[in-house]
Amino acid sequence: MIFNSFPFLIFFAVFLVAYWNLAGRQRLLLCLVGSYFFYGWWNWYLLSLIVFSTVVDFLVGLSLSQTDTEPRRRLLLIVSLACNLGVLGFFKYCNFFAESLNGLASQFGWALDWPTLNIVLPVGISFYTFQSLSYTIDVYRRKIPHEPDFVRFSTFVAFFPQLVAGPIVRASEFIPQLQSDREYRWSDTVDGFGQTLLGFFKKVVIADTIAIVVDPMYDQPEGYGCLNVILLSALFAIQIYCDFSGYSDIAIGTARMLGFRLPKNFDRPFFAASITDFWRRWHITLSTWLRDYVYIPLGGNRGTRLATSRNLFLTMLIGGLWHGAAWTYVVWGAFFGILLVVEREIIRRNLIEIKSSAIQSLIQLVKPFLVFAIFAFSMIIFRSDNFGQAMTVLSRIASLEGLSASALHNRIPLIKAMALASVLMSCELLWQFGFVQRLFVKASVLRPIVYACLIWSIALFGTFEGNAFVYFQF
Amino acid sequence: MSSRNLLKILLFVVIVFVGDRLGGELMQRIFMKSGFRYSMLYRGELEADIAVLGNSRGLHMYHPPAMEVVTGQEVVNLAFNGLPTQAMPVIWADYLKHHNAPKLLVLEISCIGVAGAPGSIEQLSVLIDQNSNFLELIQDRNVRVGCAAKLSRLFRYNGSLMWRSLLLKNSDQSWIMDSQLNEAMLEQLVESSTTEMLRSKENIDAIRQVIETASQHGVQVKLVLAPYHPRFYERLTQPRVDAWRDWVEKEVDFPVDDHSQRMTDPRLFADHLHLNKQGAKQLAESLKSLDFFDTRKSNSTVESARKF
Numbered sequence: 001m002i003f004n005s006f007p008f009l010i011f012f013a014v015f016l017v018a019y020w021n022l023a024g025r026q027r028l029l030l031c032l033v034g035s036y037f038f039y040g041w042w043n044w045y046l047l048s049l050i051v052f053s054t055v056v057d058f059l060v061g062l063s064l065s066q067t068d069t070e071p072r073r074r075l076l077l078i079v080s081l082a083c084n085l086g087v088l089g090f091f092k093y094c095n096f097f098a099e100s101l102n103g104l105a106s107q108f109g110w111a112l113d114w115p116t117l118n119i120v121l122p123v124g125i126s127f128y129t130f131q132s133l134s135y136t137i138d139v140y141r142r143k144i145p146h147e148p149d150f151v152r153f154s155t156f157v158a159f160f161p162q163l164v165a166g167p168i169v170r171a172s173e174f175i176p177q178l179q180s181d182r183e184y185r186w187s188d189t190v191d192g193f194g195q196t197l198l199g200f201f202k203k204v205v206i207a208d209t210i211a212i213v214v215d216p217m218y219d220q221p222e223g224y225g226c227l228n229v230i231l232l233s234a235l236f237a238i239q240i241y242c243d244f245s246g247y248s249d250i251a252i253g254t255a256r257m258l259g260f261r262l263p264k265n266f267d268r269p270f271f272a273a274s275i276t277d278f279w280r281r282w283h284i285t286l287s288t289w290l291r292d293y294v295y296i297p298l299g300g301n302r303g304t305r306l307a308t309s310r311n312l313f314l315t316m317l318i319g320g321l322w323h324g325a326a327w328t329y330v331v332w333g334a335f336f337g338i339l340l341v342v343e344r345e346i347i348r349r350n351l352i353e354i355k356s357s358a359i360q361s362l363i364q365l366v367k368p369f370l371v372f373a374i375f376a377f378s379m380i381i382f383r384s385d386n387f388g389q390a391m392t393v394l395s396r397i398a399s400l401e402g403l404s405a406s407a408l409h410n411r412i413p414l415i416k417a418m419a420l421a422s423v424l425m426s427c428e429l430l431w432q433f434g435f436v437q438r439l440f441v442k443a444s445v446l447r448p449i450v451y452a453c454l455i456w457s458i459a460l461f462g463t464f465e466g467n468a469f470v471y472f473q474f
Numbered sequence: 475m476s477s478r479n480l481l482k483i484l485l486f487v488v489i490v491f492v493g494d495r496l497g498g499e500l501m502q503r504i505f506m507k508s509g510f511r512y513s514m515l516y517r518g519e520l521e522a523d524i525a526v527l528g529n530s531r532g533l534h535m536y537h538p539p540a541m542e543v544v545t546g547q548e549v550v551n552l553a554f555n556g557l558p559t560q561a562m563p564v565i566w567a568d569y570l571k572h573h574n575a576p577k578l579l580v581l582e583i584s585c586i587g588v589a590g591a592p593g594s595i596e597q598l599s600v601l602i603d604q605n606s607n608f609l610e611l612i613q614d615r616n617v618r619v620g621c622a623a624k625l626s627r628l629f630r631y632n633g634s635l636m637w638r639s640l641l642l643k644n645s646d647q648s649w650i651m652d653s654q655l656n657e658a659m660l661e662q663l664v665e666s667s668t669t670e671m672l673r674s675k676e677n678i679d680a681i682r683q684v685i686e687t688a689s690q691h692g693v694q695v696k697l698v699l700a701p702y703h704p705r706f707y708e709r710l711t712q713p714r715v716d717a718w719r720d721w722v723e724k725e726v727d728f729p730v731d732d733h734s735q736r737m738t739d740p741r742l743f744a745d746h747l748h749l750n751k752q753g754a755k756q757l758a759e760s761l762k763s764l765d766f767f768d769t770r771k772s773n774s775t776v777e778s779a780r781k782f
Contacts, residue, residue: 006618186479223659412637448482452490456497459628464619 001041003250004203004464011038012254019258023181031155031178031258038160039123046122049087053132054157056083061139061146061153073140080136088129091122096325124164126322130289132157135171137293144172152178161251161258165244167265167285174260182259192256194447197454199249200462202242206424208463210239210417213410218383221392225402228409229393231418236383237376238421241269244283269375270425271432273367275339278375286322290315305348312344313337323382328390332381339374420461498627502603505631508639509646511552515565516604518572520647522550524767525569525693527562527684528582528700530555531747535582535700535733537754538647544762550576551647556594559585560676563683564607575691578767579684583697583722583730584747586681587671599623599630600639651744652751663746664706671710671718678725685728696766697722697730701737701757706746736760 001008015034022030040047060080064073098114105111135156138144147153156175162168217224217232224232248265255262265284272278279287298311313334320333354360384390401407408414430436440447506513514520524547526536532553541549552565562585595615601608602623613620622629638646655663681697688695699719702710719730737743737760742753749757761767 184475186475189479220659220662222662223656412634412641415641416634416637448486448489452486452493455490456493456628459494459622459626460497460501460632462632464622 001038003247004200004208007041008038011041016257020184025151027181028151028155028178031160032151032158035155035158035160035163039158039163042123043120046120049091049122049125050128050158050163051154053084053087053129054154056080057132057136057157058147058150058153060136062148064136064139065146077136077140080133084129084133088125091119091125093321093325094119100327127166127168128157128163130286130322131168131170134168134289134293138171144175147171147175159255159260161255161260162262165247165251166283167248167251167263168289169262169285173263177260184259188256188259190447192253192258194253194451194454195249195256196253197451197458199246199251199253201454201458202246202249202424204462204464205457206417206420207239207243207246208465209413209420209461210235210242212463213413213417214239214383216410218385218389218393221389221396224396224409225407226397226400227403227405228407229396231408231414233380233393233397234372234376235417235421237372237379238270238424240379240382241266242424268428268432270372270428271368272371273364275336275343275371275374278371279336279340286319290319290322294318309341309344312340316340326386328381328384328387331387332378335378335381416461494626494628498603498630501628501631501636505600505636505639509642509644510635510639511550511554511646512565512601512635513639514645515552515569516572516601520550520552520569521548521573522576523547524549524578524580525576526551526553526580526582527566528553529557529585529588531584531700532580532582534650534744534748534750534754535698535757536580537650537751537758540751540755540758541767544758545767547577547767553582556597557585558594558598558611559674559680560611561595561598561608563680563687564605564611566684567687568605570687570691570693575693577694579688579693579695581681581684581695581697582700583681584700586674586677586722587718589672589674597633597635600633600635602630603627650751650754651748653744654741654750655743655745660703660705660740660746664703664709667706667746671714673718673721675725678722681726685726695728697726697728699730699732699734701743701749701753702734703740703743703746704735704738705740707735731766733757733761 001011011034015030018030019027019034036047036050039050057080060076063076067073067076095116098116102114135144135147135153139146147156152175155178156169156171159169159174214232214236217229221229245266252262252265263285267281267284269278269281272281295311295315298314299307300311301308303311314337316337317330317333320329320331320336323329323332354363380393381387381390384393427436440450506517511520524541524545526532526538526549528535530553533551533555536549536551536553538549538551541547552569557565562581566579595612596619598608599612599619602612609620609623612623685695699715707715715732715734719732723730737749737753737757739753742749742756744750744753
């Protein structure tokens, strides 16, 4: 079931009413059954994978709590890692590795012919696997106690608002919220409703409208000129932001209406002043997960400069691979790994020293644009199905052909997409400087008007083709 | 939930509903002020001697400025990109309601051979406030969109036609694609486009209705098939085009002027289906030499039409 679909709206309305009319164990069971129903609507068979991960990690957590011997604890952790990453590896990366090995072998003249399997990629597998894994790792590290209640633990793994595309929630953040009934608060309903509306606005008004002009370009990049490709690449960066942060907003908003607090996943990333800053603002729950469970265990910044650089690079490489089983994602991760290492060196060595305060101010102003341009550029690799397609898109930019407005394709949808994207970015700018927050505090009566404006905008500008969220495939 | 909060929810619903109606009214006014052809149609500003109806092929075949030069008569093009055949009787009847009857209606028939593209009928929701028949058409094709258009007046203005009208201050009658495709894009389009020529009874019925309304108002009708890019025509293969045209003539019981091979110079096409500005100009001159625009001649039989 996807958020921007009619069945979900019906499901959530019924769920919400039932949820607040039940209490205690019944409410918890409703959350679990509702979450399984939500996922099973798409594919009942693959629900078994979530149940498998849940059972394994629940039992591992229980066993970890019953033993103090380090080798046994480590063995239990390895069991959890092997099961979770084994399932993830099989369903998501099996064909990728087989095809890559076959390709590599053929380079040396060997016919390896490893078979590829006809596997359906389970929606959200990377998200719930990471979420479930973090529990066993934290129990192993004795950061959190094990969860003795199977229903509660299962609800933590499968909680439907964030099940298929995050935010990736830690057990330490969420399980305590399941331990007692959430108390009804009107403010939660109002805030949650607002954030959900904002999410729908970002998805159906901005992201899906931009998709209408961007998708044809990636289907036939040969026919597009330089200016067109540059504009569409910038728009795709905004599309993926609105698509993913829109999903996160709906997840956080619907959870809030149920009384739960989920962590923030985006913090206006296009106002980042550096690549490091960008990754602190973009997909925050994945960045912090990778920091805590990959970067720091690799040694973090505790070793030599070279070791730190290696750790940064490897973390981003894994982050890239997490997004999808394709070399384009690996290269995309490596690209940001290199950028982070380079940026760190520039800052550490103070390579760019500017004394003039006017130039410093100008640079501060330009930095977010530069970060956005780098991100939009990287998205060409990210969005392309293969390197050939990415190279064709890049070659269209390099050709410098079609620099006039008359060479633009689909002009009316393009103008609509640019206009809507500009409105969103202007709102984010106002939010960045605290204008919106101050307005809401000083004139709370404006809040329902703003919500109504979001509904009117969705009716007037929304694209209602039930497009799935981009991050579902991850 | 307290009764005070319930009251707040009720108030919010009222705000949303009233705002939707007011916003819809505003959108309608903006739409009706534009230079978009259907806004002008419902304002009664498209008086002409010759009217053209069809989908995008009709739009690009008969370029009013070029036709006016060769005929010395006023020409209006009511064809539009993706205009579904079922919508044509409604557009045509509304045109006659708001204008004097023209002498000649040129109806490009490619629309009979294609199934409505997704969203092609739905895009006409912008016209519901002018004629509720559009709502029925939309509901027949897409119940969900129909319900949404009933529920929200703003939703009726959600579509490319509204955006087009926002950008058009002056009449769009002179608009036409003025470009040529490069070889690679053309090849890709020719290879990837469907060559199916649909035999739709539903579309035939709609065309019959247009002809019937025209004859009731004393308007002479010409059914025409616009030129195809020669490369694409090769894919369609002539026996198939001929057979399909014969079928249309038989079903409608009306002759068809077949111009599908009239233009052979690839430079006269914007793509595989549409003439460009230069192509439309040359076609108008070519038709003039054939006395196509002479409304004194009757095309009441299939045989007489063959002369073209």
